[in-house]
Amino acid sequence: MSRSLKSTSSIQRSQPCRRFEFSEILIATENFDESLVIGSGGFGKVYKGNVIYGSRIVVAAIKRLDSMSKQGATEFWAEIHMLSMLRHCNLVSLIGYCNHEKEMILLYEYMPNGTLDDHLHKLRSPLSWLQRLNICIGASRGLHYLHTGP
Numbered sequence: 001m002s003r004s005l006k007s008t009s010s011i012q013r014s015q016p017c018r019r020f021e022f023s024e025i026l027i028a029t030e031n032f033d034e035s036l037v038i039g040s041g042g043f044g045k046v047y048k049g050n051v052i053y054g055s056r057i058v059v060a061a062i063k064r065l066d067s068m069s070k071q072g073a074t075e076f077w078a079e080i081h082m083l084s085m086l087r088h089c090n091l092v093s094l095i096g097y098c099n100h101e102k103e104m105i106l107l108y109e110y111m112p113n114g115t116l117d118d119h120l121h122k123l124r125s126p127l128s129w130l131q132r133l134n135i136c137i138g139a140s141r142g143l144h145y146l147h148t149g150p
C-alpha cells in the first residue's frame, strides 16, 4: 500500500523494525477478533490494533499470514529485510513483525484515511484534480525512492 493519502501520525525514521511477541499481537488484536479486521489481501487478514513501539502506543495494521495464502515464509522474510531498511514519507512504514511457531505477522503503520481505491471507487466525495495530482506526485516519489534506494 502506498501512502499517498497521508496520515497524521508518522513513525520516526530512527525507529527500527522490531520483533513483537505473539502475546503482544494477541492483546493488540483481542485474539484476532473479527470486529478488528480492516481488510484482506493476498497475505491474509489485516487487523487494526494498538501496540507499544518505542515509548509510544501506536495504531498498527497487523497482517496475519493465512495458511491458505500463496505467499509464505519467503515473502514474509523478504518484506522484513527490504522494508526495515526503507523509510520514506510516501511509503507505509513496517514497524515490526512476529514469528511464532507457524504464525507470520507483519505490523505496519496504520493509514487512517483509507485506500486510494476507496477514494476513487467507493467513497461518495470525489477527489479534486489537485488531490489526484498530489497523490500521483507522492506515489511517484515513493516509487522513485524504491528504485534508487535510501
Ligand SMILES: Nc1ncnc2c1ncn2[C@@H]1O[C@H](COP(=O)(O)OP(=O)(O)OP(=O)(O)O)[C@@H](O)[C@H]1O
Binding pocket: 001, 038, 039, 040, 041, 042, 043, 044, 046, 061, 063, 092, 108, 109, 110, 111, 112, 115
Ligand atoms: N497500513 C494500513 N493501514 C490501514 N489499512 C490497511 C493497511 N494495510 C492494509 N490495510 C487494509 O487491508 C487491506 C488489504 O491490504 P493488503 O496490503 O494485505 O492487500 P493488498 O493491498 O490487496 O495487497 P496484496 O494482496 O498484493 O498483498 C487494504 O485494502 C486496506 O483496506
